[in-house]
Amino acid sequence: MERTGVEARFVDLAVVSADGAEGGAAEAVVGALGLHDAGPLKGGGGRMRPDPVDRLVAALAEREALLVLDNCEHVVAETAQLVQRLLGACRRVRVLATSREALGITGESLWPLAPLAVPAGGEAGGPQGSAPGAVTAAEALGFAAVRLFVDRAAAVRPGFALGDAQAGSVLRVCAALDGLPLALELAAARLRSLPLAEVEARLGDRFRLLGRGERTAAPRHRTLRAVVEWSWDLLDKEEQALARRLTMFVGGAPLAAVEEVCACDELDDPLEAAVGLVDKSLVEVDEAGRYRMLETVREFCAERLAESGEEARLRAAHAEWFLRLAAEAEPCLRRSEQLQWLRRLDAEHLNLLAALRRSVTTVPERGLRLVALLSGYWLLRGLRGQAAPLAAELLRSTGRRVPDGLDDEYVLCVLNARAEGPGRSEQQEWWRRAQSIMAERTAPPRYPYLSFLWATAAGPTDASLARPEAHIGTDPWSQALLRMGKGYLALFGGDAGEAVEREFDAALRGFRDLGDRLGSAETLDAAATLASRRGHHARSLELWEEGIAAAGELGAVAAVVNMRCNRGYGLLRAGDLGAARADFTWAESTARRDGLREELGSARCGLGDVTRLESDLTTARRLYESALHGAEAELVFGQATRVRALVGLGRVAEAEGDAEGALARHREALDVSLSGGDLGEAACAVEGLAGAALLAGDGERAGLLLGLGQAVRGGEPAREQDAVRTAAGVRDLIGARRFEQALRRGASMTAQAALAELGTVGRPAR
Template sequence: MRFGILGPLDVRAPGGTPLDPGGPRPRALLTLLLLEAGRTVPAERLIDGLYGDEPPAGAANALQSQVSRLRKRLSLDIEATPAGYRLAVGPDDVDVHRFERLAAEGERAFTAGDPSQASALLGEALGLWRGPALADLPAAFGSRLDEIRLTTAQTRIEAELALGSGGGLVPGLRELIAAHPLSERLYGQLMRALHADGRPAEALAVYAEARRVLAHELGADPSAELSALHLELLRGREPARGRGVPAQLTRFVGRADELSRIDALLAGARLVTLTGPGGAGKTRLAAEAARDRADVCWAELAPLTGGEQVPYALLAALGVREGFRGPQGDPVERLIDALEGREVLLVLDNCEHLVDEAARTAGVLLGACPGLRILATSREALGITGEAMCPVPPLAAGPAARLFMDRAAAVRPDADLHARVETVHGICEALDGLPLAIELAAARLRTLTVDELADRLGDRFRLLSRGDRTKAPRHRTLRAVVEWSWELLDEEERDLARRMAVFAGGSSGGATLAAVEAVCGVPYPEDLLASLTEKSFLEAAGGRYRMLQTIRAFCAEHLADEGELSGLRDAHAAYFRGLAAQAEPYLRGGGQLPRLAALGAERDNLSAALRHLVGADPRAALRLMADLSWFWRLRGLHGSHVPLARELLAALGDEPPEDLAEEFVLCVINTVAGDGNDPREPQRLARAEAVLASRDHALRRPFVVVLWSVAYGPQYAVKERVRRQVGEAPWGLALLDVGLGFQEWFAGRPVTSEEHFERALAGFRATGDRWGMANCLDPLGMFADWRGDRERALALLDEGLAHVAALEAPEETADLLHRRACVLLHQGQLRDAAHHFTRSAAMARAAAVPDKVASARRGLGDVARIGGDTEHARVHYEAALELCAANWFSVGETVRTLIGLGRVALAASRPDEARDWFEQGLALCDGPTRALELADAAEALASVARDPREAAVLLGAGAGLRGLALAGDPDVAPVEERIRAALTPETYEKAFEEGRAMRSAAVSRP
C-alpha cells in the first residue's frame, strides 16, 4: 500500500485503487501513525492528536476501539506494544518519509558541489507535495514539515542559480516571497535570479521592496549580507556566492546552537574567534557559518611556518597577484587597499601557532577597514580588544551519535547501527564527542565491527592512526591532533599538564584549584592553569579545570616513569580521602546539600582514589568506602560500586580489620547487588550480621542500621541492641522511630505506625535532614490516602518530593512519585497517574533498582486496567513480573502483580482464571512480614468468592490485616458495594467483623 499525507490523506491499494479510511477521526489517527511509520507512537500522543487538551473519559478505551476499526477497514497491521501502537509499513511507502530522504540526499549533493544532482533530487522531493502537510491534523502538526519544505525549496533555487538559471526561477520566487515576506534569503535569491536574467533594474527594485517590508514589519534594516549583495549589483559586478569557502565532501551534523551564536556575534562584533581543542570541529563550523555570506575570503594559516608569512597568505586568499617584478610595497598596506570599501568576511583558519602575528595583522586591518569582519579559528584567543569569543565544545550525545552513524554509513552501508545505539553512544562518549576522533573511529568500521571498535578504544591513539589522506597531516590521526597542541606549550605548562592526568576524566572529573595545588605539588598554579585553558588544553568552568579524555590519555603517556605516576596517585588518593572524611558527618543534617554537591562534583575522582587504594592500601580503601556509602545511597550510586566492593572484600578476607567493624559491614552491604547472581552473598551477609550483632553500643556511623535493613530485609527488627546502636543523638532517635514505624506498619497497626513516623518527622526537621523528612512523609502520605484524605496525602508527598529533588536522590524520588501516582489513581486521574508511574520507572531505572521499576510497571498496568485497556494492562503486568529480582522487596511486588493479572482475567469474565492468579499470589505470603500482601490477596479473593458472606469475611480479613479498610479504593469499593447489596446490613457487619478478628486465618479459606 502507498500513503500520502503531504496534503489530504491519500491511501492507495497495491494496484493504485484509492481506499477510504473513514471519517475525520480515523483519518487523523492514521496520519499520526504514518508520521512514525514502523515505529511505536505513544498512546498519550495519539490521544492528544485525536482529542486535544480535553480528552473524553475512557480515552484509552476509545483509542483502542478506533485502532481496531482502522485495522478492519483497511486491513492494516497495527501492533499494540507496551508503549503504544505501531503501524507496520516501510518509510518509503509514505510520501513524507520519501520527501525527507530525498531532501537530505539533495542537501548532501549540493554541499558536495553537485548542483545538477541536487536540483534533481530536491525537485523530486518537492513534487511529492499535494497541498498543506498533514491536512487531517491541527495546523501546528505540520509546521516542522513546512519549514523543511521551505529550506528544500531554497536549496533547490541555490542549485539552479549555480547551474546558471535565472528568469525561469523568478515566478516561483515571487510566490515564495508572497508566502514568506520576511525571508531575506528569498529576496537575495530573487535579486540574483533577475541579475542572471539580464534584469538588473528589477533586481535593485527587489532590494528596495525588501527594505520597505522589513522596516514596516520588523522596524529593521536589511542584513549585512543582503546589503552587500545590493552594493555588488550597484557596482555592476557579478554577485559573490561564498567564494573562498572550501567545498565539503560530507554532510554537516549538529551545531545548530553554535551557528546561531556565531551569526549573533558577527552581527554585533567585528572579530569573532572560535576556540576549542584540536579535533573539535572549529574549521568545519567556520565553513558552515561563512558559506551563505555574500563576500567571503578564506585564509588557511596552518601550513605557514613563520609569522612574516601571514600577510602574504591573506593577499593570496584575496586573489591579489604580485607584479612581474615581485612584491610591491608593504603587504599589510596592500591588504588594506584590497579590502577598502568592501563588506567582506575574512576567515583566518588555524591561528594558534602564529597567534601573535595573526593578532597584529587582524588588529591593523580591522582598524583601517570598517566594512571588514573577521572569523578566526584558534586553540587560544587572539587577544584583541573587542574580540568576541565563541568556544566550540565537544558534540553533545545525540549529534555525536548521528555524526558517527552518518560517517559509518559511508564505509559500511550494510551496518544497522540504529539497533546498537547504546554502543554508539558509548564510543562517542569515550572519544569526548570530538568530531575528528568520531570520524576516524567510524572509518575503522571498514574492518572492525562496532563491538570490536568499542573494545579497542582503550588504545585510542593506535586505533585511530589512519585518517583521510586529503587532510593536512595534523588532522590525519588523533595523535597528530594532540601533538600539534602539545608542541605549543612551554616546559612548565607541559609539566603541569602531565601531572593533571592523574585526575579523573568524565563529567565529574577534573580538579579545583586547591586540588591541583595539593596533588600536583605546584604552588600557586593559577597562571599556568589559565595559560593551559587559553590554549584549549584544559576546560575551565565553575571553578574546575578538566581535560578531555583524549588529551588526558596523551598527557599520561608523557609522565616520566611509573614512580612518578604512583606518587601522584598516592597524593590524589590522600587528598580525596580527606575530602570524603570531612564531608561524611554533615550528610545527615542541615548542611547535607552543599556537602552532597561537593562530593557529587568529585564523584569520578573519589572512585578513582578508591580503585587505587583497593590495590595499594585496603585499610584506607575500607575507610574511604565507609565515608562514601551514605553519599552513594542518597544519590543512587551504590550499584555501580558493587564490583569494587567485592574486590575490596576479597582483599580483606573474612575477618574485619581491628577497629573497622562498622566499615567492614558497610563493605559487605555494598557487595549486595540483589540480582541473585553471587552464590557467596548469603555467607557474607551472615558473617556481617554476626559482626554487627557484636556491636552493643552507639555506632560511629548509625546509618549502618538503615543500609543493613535495606540489604537484609525487614526481618532485621528493631530490638534493644538496635536501640543502643543508633545512640542518643537526635538523628539516631528519629531513625529509631522510622524503624519502629515500619515494624508497626508491616504488623498491620497503622495508627501506632503513623505516630512513630510523625515523631520521626519532627526529629528529622530538628536536624534538618531532608532524606529523613522525605522518608517519613512518604508513609504519612500513604496513611492519609488510605483514610481517603487525598488532598492531605498530596500535600505531604509534594513536600517530600521537594526534599528529594534538592538531594537529587533518584531512588527516593521514584518512591514518592509512585506513591503520588497511587493517590491520583484513587482520585480517578488516570492520565496524571500514568505520567507519574512513567517518571517513577525512569528514576528507578536510572538508580538501578529493578524492583521499583517493576512496581511502576505494575502501576501502569493498574491504570490501563481501570481505564478499560486490558490488553496494555497485561503487557505491563508481565513486564513487571520479569523485572522482579530475587530479594525481599520483590515478593510483595510479585504478589500485587499476580493480583493485577487476576483482575484482568476477571474483567474479561474469566473468574476461574482470576481465582487461580489470586491464589498464586496468596501462596507467596508465607511470612510474618507479609500482612499487607495478605490483605491485598484477601480483598482480591473476595471479588471471586461464590458466597456473599464468605466475601464479606475476606474483606474483613483484609481490613484486619492492614489495620483499616481502604477508603474509596477503585478495586475494593465496587466489590464491597455488590456484597452489601446481596446481604442484610446485620449479616454483612457480622461477617466483616468475623474476618477482621480471624485476620490471616480467613485468607486461607477462599
C-alpha cells in the same frame, strides 16, 4: 512527561577505565542519561542493582534518541557490544561514535574525519597554484583551517585581524599543522606571547623531528604529539611540574586540591603556574574554578609524570586529599547543607572513584575508609551500582582478615559490593563475615548510614536488629531513622493505628530539624499512605505534596515516581479517577524513560486500576500483564507490584464473570504478599477473594473474607472502591444483618488468627 523531538546525549568515554573498574561504557551512558538507582531509602542495601545494559535497554526502548559516544578507542570492543545490543533492542536509537578504530559491527557507517581544508601541496603552493606569500586575506579565509586559526587568535589577542601581509604566514602555519583543529588552537594561543613570525619559525623547527617518531603510529597521533610537545617545551619548569602533576586528577580539580596535591619544593606557587597553563591554553578553568586539561594534553603530560618518578607520591597525596573531602562531607549529607555537599561531591565523583581505585591494591585500609565515607553519597544519588565493582575488588584485595579497627568499614564495603548483583560464591563468604561482625557488635556504628543499609539488606528478622543499642546511634539522625523504621515495620505488618502515626510524626520532626530532605520525603510518603488508609484523604494529599517537593529538590527521580504512584493509589481510594490517572501517567512515562522497572510496573498497575474502573477491561488486562511480564523477564519486581497486578487480573476475571479464574489470581496474590510479610497488600488480596466468593454466590463466605481483610489490615475497614462494591453486593445478596454478622466474625480476629483462617476459607470450595 512525554518528550518531543530527538533527544541527544553526549557521553565522554575518555574517563572510562579500560579495565572496566567503574563499570565501563554502559555505566558511563547510564550516568549521561541520568539513570540513577531506585529510590535511595526504598532500595537500600538489600536491592540488587540491575545490569547497566539491561537498564539502558529498558530506558531507551521507546525513546527517539541520539547517543554521541566520544573517545571510544581504549574501550572499542566493549563499546561495540554495547552499541550492537542497544541498536538491536531500541529501534529509535541512533549512535554517533568517535574513535581511532571502527567498532566493526553490522550496519556501521564510517565517516572518516579529514583535517580542515588547507592549501594543496602544503607549504609549496597556495590557492590556484599561487605562492602562499602572494595570497590575499580573502583568499586565505576560504580555507576552514585559516578561519579557525584567525578566530582563536582573535580570542587570545584582542584586535587581531587577518590582513594581506599576514595571510601567507597563516597559510603556512595551517599547512604545517595539517589542518588539525587542536594543533591550530594551540598555535593560535601562542600569539598571546609570541609574534606570528616566531610561531611560524618554531613550528618549522619542531616538525623536523617527526621523521624520527614512531613509524607504526597513526600520522594524526604523531602530529598531535608533536604539537603538544612543542607547547610543552615552551613551558617553564614550574609550569611543566604542575602540568604533569595535574594528570593525577580525573575530570578536573578545584584549586585547593591542585595547590595541596601538586605542591613540592620545585613548585613554589601552584596558583601562578596554573595561571600560566591557562594562559597557554593547556588547561581550562571553568566558572566554578575547576582546572581541567584537554584529554590529549593530559595523556602527553601523564607520560611525563611516569618518567619523573613522582607518580607514587602523587597518587597517595591525591587519595588522601579526597579522603579528607569525603570525611568532611559525610555528616553534612544528613543536614540542611546536604544539597551543597551533594553538588560538590558530584563534581568530584570521578576523582573520588580514582582515589578508591588507586587504593584498592596499594592501601586497602584507606580504600575501606573511602567506601564507608562515600556510602551515604552513593545512596542519596543512586550511584551504588557504579561503586560496586570497586568495592568487590577491594574486598578481594583485603582477603580473609578484616583490618583491625575497620569492622564498620568492612561491613559497608560488603553492602556496597552487593549492589553488583548475585552469582559469586565470594559474595556469600563476605556476607557471612559481615553477619558475624554485626552479631558481635556492642556499640552503634560510626557511620549512621550503616544502620539503614544493614537493616534493609538483612531484613526485619535479623537477630542484630533486636538490639537497637548495638546498631542504632544516639545521634538525632539515627533516632529519627529508628522511629521511621518502627513506623514502616508496623505499617508493613498491617497496623494503621495512632501509635504508627506517632512514630512517623516523631521521625518527621527529627529529619526536619536536621534539614535532611530525603529522610523527610520518605517519612512523609509513609505518613501519607497511613492517612490514606485511615480515610484522611485531604491530609494524605498534603503530606504527599510536601514529600514530592522534598524529593524533587534532591533530584531523587525514583523517589518522586514512587510517591506519585502511591498518591495515585490514594486518589483511587478517594474516588478521584482523573487525578489518579494523571499521577500514574506521569509516573509511567518517567519510569519508562529512566528504566525504573519496579516503578514502571507499579504505575502500569495503577493505570490498569483506573481503566478497569472505567470499564475498559481490555486495556486494563494489557497493563496488568505488562507488569507481570516485566517481572518475569529479567528483574525481580517488588512484591507489592506483583500483588497489585495479580489482584487487578483477578478483578478483571471477576468483571467478566469468571469466578474460578478470579479466585486463582487472588489466591496467588495472597501467597505472594504473605511470602514477603506485607499484610497491607495481603488485605487487598483477601478482599479480592471476597469478590470472587460473591461472584460464586457464597455471600456468607464473602462477608467473612471482607472481615478477615479488615483484621489483616489492623482493624481499618476497606476503602478501595472494589471492596466497597463487594460489600454492597454481599449486603444485597444475604441481607444487612447476616452481612454484618459475617463481617464482625472476621474483623474481630487478630491478624494472625485471620491468616490462619485464610488457610481454609480462602481456598476454593470442594
